[in-house]
Amino acid sequence: MGNYDSDDILKDFYIPDYILGHGLERVGDFSHVPACPVIVFVNSKSGGQRGGDLIFTYRTLLNKNQVFDLRETAPGEVLQKLYENLEILKQDGDPLASEIQKRLKLIVAGGDGTANWLLGVVSDLKLSEPPPVATVPLGTGNNLPFSFGWGKKNPGIDRQSVMSFLNQVKTAMEMKIDGWLLVMRMRALKEGSCDPIAPSGQTNSLNAFQQVFETDPLYMDGFHTYCGRFWNYFSMGMDAQSNYLKLGCTQGWFCTSCFHPSSRNIAQLTNVRIMRRQGQWEDLHVPRSIRSIVCLNLPSFSGGLNPWGKPDPKKSHEMLGMD
Numbered sequence: 001m002g003n004y005d006s007d008d009i010l011k012d013f014y015i016p017d018y019i020l021g022h023g024l025e026r027v028g029d030f031s032h033v034p035a036c037p038v039i040v041f042v043n044s045k046s047g048g049q050r051g052g053d054l055i056f057t058y059r060t061l062l063n064k065n066q067v068f069d070l071r072e073t074a075p076g077e078v079l080q081k082l083y084e085n086l087e088i089l090k091q092d093g094d095p096l097a098s099e100i101q102k103r104l105k106l107i108v109a110g111g112d113g114t115a116n117w118l119l120g121v122v123s124d125l126k127l128s129e130p131p132p133v134a135t136v137p138l139g140t141g142n143n144l145p146f147s148f149g150w151g152k153k154n155p156g157i158d159r160q161s162v163m164s165f166l167n168q169v170k171t172a173m174e175m176k177i178d179g180w181l182l183v184m185r186m187r188a189l190k191e192g193s194c195d196p197i198a199p200s201g202q203t204n205s206l207n208a209f210q211q212v213f214e215t216d217p218l219y220m221d222g223f224h225t226y227c228g229r230f231w232n233y234f235s236m237g238m239d240a241q242s243n244y245l246k247l248g249c250t251q252g253w254f255c256t257s258c259f260h261p262s263s264r265n266i267a268q269l270t271n272v273r274i275m276r277r278q279g280q281w282e283d284l285h286v287p288r289s290i291r292s293i294v295c296l297n298l299p300s301f302s303g304g305l306n307p308w309g310k311p312d313p314k315k316s317h318e319m320l321g322m323d
Contacts, residue, residue: 009163010163012036013166014062015034015063015100016096019096019100020066020082021081033100037105039068039078039079039104040062040108041107041109042068042110043109043138044069044072046110046114047154050157051109054157070114075121076124080125086100108135109138111138112142114138114139116144135150137155138154143232143298146300147298177297180229180231181228182227182295183218183227184225211224211226232297233296234295235293235295272284
C-alpha cells in the first residue's frame, strides 16, 4: 500500500478545526476534500491499556480534536455539535462542509456495548443520511466487529496498524443492520416495596436502557416498564446468568433462577411476546425444557460462537429438495 505515514494519505481522513467547531474562521488552505473524513471514538478502558494507547496513536495521525475518549466525552454531544456546525457552514455556502457531511464515517473502538451505544446515538439523531460506523474489536466478545468483517482480536495500536485500519475504512462496503426495541415489564406489588434499582442507562447489550413513565406510550399501569434497543443480541435465562449475574441481581431480574434450581425454566419466570405488526402482540410459547432465550441479530454470539452450527451438506440438500 506504500507509505502509510505520507501526508497525502492522512489528508483523506483529516477534518479541520473550524468544521469541528473549534474555531470560528477558516484558517489555512482547505482546497483538498478528504475522501474519508472520520470521527473516532475510543473507550480508553477497553482492551486493558490498549484503548488509551490507541487514542494517542489516532491523535498523532489525525487532528486531535476529531478523536474522542468515551470515558471523558459522550458521543451524542460530539455529533450533535458537529452536525449543527455543518448546517451553519452549509447555509453560509461553505463547500467543504457539504462534502465532509456526505463522506463522513465514524470509527468506534471498544466492546459490543460501546458500539451499541454509538449506534443508538446515531439512530437518535434521526439524520437523513446517517454516517456509516466502523467497529474496532477492543472488547471481550467483539461480536459486532466479527460479524461485519473487522475481526475479533484486539487490533494493533502502532502507527502502521492504525493507518492500515483507516485505509480499510476508506474502502469498506457499507451494510445495513437492523435495530430492535425491547420492552421489559415487572408487575408492581400492591403491598410492600419491591421496586427494582434503576439501571445505569447503558448495559452490555442494550442501548439507552431506562424506565418509562406515564407520559410514554409504552407505559402500563401496575407495572415497572423498561425499554432499550439492541443491534447485536439480548439474552435472558441461564446464559445471561453466567455472564451478567451481577447486573441481573442488582436490577432484580433472574435472581430467583440463580438460587432456586427448580425455577430455572424460563417460562416460569417470564412471559415473552412478539410484536408481529405495529400494535399486534403475540405470545411466544416457551416449552418447559427451555432454560434460555436469545434474541439474536447477528451470526455471531458470545465471543464468536456460531449458534446455528455448520450445516451438514447432505441434510441441507435434502431440505432444499422438500416441497
